[in-house]
Amino acid sequence: MIYPLIKKQFLLVIRNRRNFTLLLVMPLVLVFIINFAVGDLWQGEAPVLEGKLAIAEHGDEEEDLERIKREIADIPITDDQRNLVLQRIEQFKPIHILKTQVFGSDDLKQFIQLEEVSPEQIDILKKSGEYAAILEVPEGFTYHIIMNMFGVQTEKPAFHYYINEDKDFTAGIVMDILAAFEEEMKVNMLFERYDLQEFRVSSQDIQGSVVTVSKTNPLTSTMYYAVGMSVMFVLYIASTIGTYAYEEKRIHVFERIILASSSRWAYVASIFLTGTLLSIIQLFILYGVGSVIFKVNWPNINQFLLITLFLSMSVGALSTLLTAINYRTHSEQASSVFSNMIVSIIAFLGGSFFPVHLISSFIEKLGNLTPNGAAMSAYLTSLQGYGYGEIGNNLLYLIIFSFVITLIAAFIFPKRGEVA
Amino acid sequence: MLEVVDLKKQYKQTRAVDGVNLFLEEGEIVGLLGPNGAGKSTTISMMSTLIKPTSGDVRYLNESVVKHPQKLRENLGVVPQEIALYPELTAKENLEFFGKIYKMDKQLLKQRMEEVFQLIGLENKKKELVKHFSGGMKRRLNIGAALLHQPSILFMDEPTVGIDPQSRNYILDTVKQLNKEHHITIVYTSHYMEEVEYLCDRIYIMDEGKIIASGTKQEIKNILSSEQTFIVEAQSLKKEFIERFKKDGAVQQLSYSENKVTIIVPKETNYFHTIIQTVEEEKQELKSVEVQKPSLEDVFLHLTGKALRD
């Protein structure tokens, strides 16, 4: 039932040269032009990730170790065991490992500079905003960790973090690394407590997360505008479909569809699906050409497919909404307002024309509330090689957007017998 | 089979349909005749379940189609007044689409499309875009699209508007054929008297939302059987000559132009004599005097006081 409706819709779009041009040729041409115009500005730009991390220690790791050596005499274990522990303790210096092997690694050093500061400075540094994050190590941190390893219940050792909201990207990376590090420590505590194996803190394990960071690809202007143009032009599919659906009513073929007892739900669903499918096809063609001509290649193809699907679904949703309003108002107004005004505004907010998020974080937030903006953020993040965690919010937003808009459209769509 | 009961449709300002009653028996062709804006299309739309009546009912096999449109829709084909086709699709693609939304099986649809193309005489135009069709071809395809699913009832809303006489005759013959050979019951809407006279068994005449007369062709013409019509033609008609008829109490209706006057009088009077006498007295030169049998057009004029066509 839905299939012939979709097939017919596709035929209509393909037959119309103007739409064909608008939907496929225009965005490619624009990427070309913009690429030539601004290409130079972006040349040789450094990676986006860059920042400073401060570490402030209240205690002293060496003193903690001394203290343990003194107290170990009171723990009821054999001398052999005691000696073994003392040996191992010499190698176990979590803060030292963090400073020299994790943040001191060559991979990470080029992105994040670690600086040691005194605890008294923390308040001043917090205000200065110079650091992406400040890590505060409480007094006796190492002491408590080791005591816990041996099953002596003392305080639970934990870091304190201060995150700089303005540099949340770098800060986020730092947090990820620290979380991985802490996790590693906990595992080690358990291992030791149940006498499973040796100490397993090694910088190797922690660098697992570091490695993904260092793989981040720098964004080029071509990538930026290929994405910017595609998320903008995909919106025109919605207004085009809205116009067709209205046209269908104007030339009375809609009456034939009703007479055939087609359900309105099937009709609405066919519009949603047509919008979604056309968007997917448009995006595939654009990025296909983009990959061949502009060398915009996707590090994670599954992520790319997922973002494309969700963006396309929001366009499908917008198609049903515009159709419903066009039917209601008995005009093509919704479509023309959308394509002449709204697309430009949300394309601007979403960052299709230039990176607006650099202007203010407010606009950035606003931009991420547009379907194109959310998709653009996700595409760009994915292009840089980040994981699902970084694009999850955008994807979630696109799903919610599609759902809510379709729901609104269903409410607006005239019921049988209503004069619309 | 189908019954329309006191059907009304009120739009904001206009009462488009104002208490229409009519019925349809299996196998007949019924004409719905009326001038522009009479409410024919609105009536047809309500009968075909496309718009809801303000009040009244349409009953098919004793069931209200307002509440249960399904059964009627299955057996109904509608030829809308407007060309309801996709101009950007070919004739074949159009029919294919309209067949598929009736959930027709592929094989049957293919066969039906052949039959329909043959019937409407467009076998050689299947692959052409509808936008390149002539008016007559579009009209024919517009009819074809309503026939695919083999309806037993067909509503045709002015299917011959704005086309050449040749296409028109083709369509009229097709309609006859559909009724005689395929036993389709037809409601045919028009403001062309000749069409309705040629096609229909029974006729409803509609004006300003109301049925003002109904019956068989003969019954309707009998409305005028008490009258006779004279048409007097001349090179140029004298004012005084026309004045004489205007003042004559026996004349029921009078219409005239520069060289032609139509006079309607009761049948009993021997008015031919009066006309010749007046011609002599007023020294009016004369081309011809014609005694006319009443046509449906006259009935319409008689009933509404206005001509069918603008």
Ligand SMILES: Nc1ncnc2c1ncn2[C@@H]1O[C@H](COP(=O)(O)OP(=O)(O)OP(=O)(O)O)[C@@H](O)[C@H]1O
């Ligand atoms: N959707 C509508 N809204 C308001 N008025 C309408 C609507 N549809 C029809 N009308 C009015 O109802 C009246 C009857 O219209 P309708 O189309 O039924 O006439 P018709 O007999 O089919 O005329 P025609 O021979 O010109 O096709 C007209 O005055 C028309 O303006």
Ligand SMILES: [Mg+2]
């Ligand atoms: Mg009409």
